[in-house]
Amino acid sequence: MTDLDQNAALSSSRLEEIRDLNVDSCSAGAPYNPDVWTLEKARTDLLAHVDSLTETAYNQARMLSEITDACVAVEGDALRHRTQVAELSAEVQRLKAALAKEEETSGGLIDERDHMEKLLDTFAYTLAPEEVIGEHSSGNDPWQNALDLVTSVAEVDRLRDLAAERDQAVASARHLAGAMAKVGPALLEALRLAAAGDAASAAAVLGDVAPEGVEEGGEVRG
Known part of the structure; x- marks a missing residue:
């Protein structure tokens, strides 16, 4: 194993020797030097790893930006939805109040109608008996019959x-x-x-x- 593989500290003379070496010694025609080849391979791998990390960081930053934009849009939609919900809730309350008022009014009108029907029945059957003007049916109207009898x-x-x-x-x-x-x-x-x-x-x-x-x-x- 080399000194780099063993994670051992290099001596000053060894570092001096490495600095004096030409990078071209890694070319095909240069004599094989294990230390130079190992350093070059480590440098190449490190650069490739740095490039990969850089690309990953860029992609993650882009994704984070997209997520942030999406969150902002969602927050805006949520705010609009909350506003719409509040408006719809107020409209529902208004309609409930209007419905209650209409039911009250309708109840009064129904009572008045029932009372008027009783009065008309009393009037009609006072003018003439049921045998003369008949009963209420789809083909007979005793009120009209009684009215026809009135001069x-x-x-x-x-x-x-x-x-x-x-x-x-x-x-x-x-x-x-x-x-x-x-x-x-x-x-x-x-x-x-x-x-x-x-x-x-x-x-x-x-x-x-x-x-x-x-x-x-x-x-x-x-």
């Missing part, structure tokens, strides 16, 4: 006017019938007297009943 205010007023005119006509007819019952016999007697040639008596009979049963202008009065 409008204008029609009621018209019917009232007709009833009043009818009552007035009946009263007039009765009054006329009563007057005719009083005047009729006197007219018959006056006609008989006139036919017998007693005009003065006929006029006297008519004069007796005219103030009582006939108004001025020929209208009969009671």
Whole structure:
């Protein structure tokens, strides 16, 4: 083994001898010198190892830079995601509050609808029995049936006017019938007297009943 292989310290004379040697002694034509060849081989291996370490360090530095960039990007994404999560959380809370309010409003509307349906049922079946307007079904609407039975205010007023005119006509007819019952016999007697040639008596009979049963202008009065 050489001194280098044995990790032994070289003497000063030996180091001087090595320094005096020409590196070209490692060429093919130079005489073989084990120490020079060993040193050259160690130097070559050391340089190759340094180059390998340098390349590895460069690659690791590049990877570290890429990892750092990725971490920065991930941190930015995480920050954006946290912001989005906060915004979505606030929106969810807003929607929950709106939903609760809508449910409350809907509940009130449902109660009002149910109450109105009960009132309409009461109104409809007060106007007409179930046998007339029927029940609620896909083909029947008792509310509409009851509404069809209701007479409008204008029609009621018209019917009232007709009833009043009818009552007035009946009263007039009765009054006329009563007057005719009083005047009729006197007219018959006056006609008989006139036919017998007693005009003065006929006029006297008519004069007796005219103030009582006939108004001025020929209208009969009671």
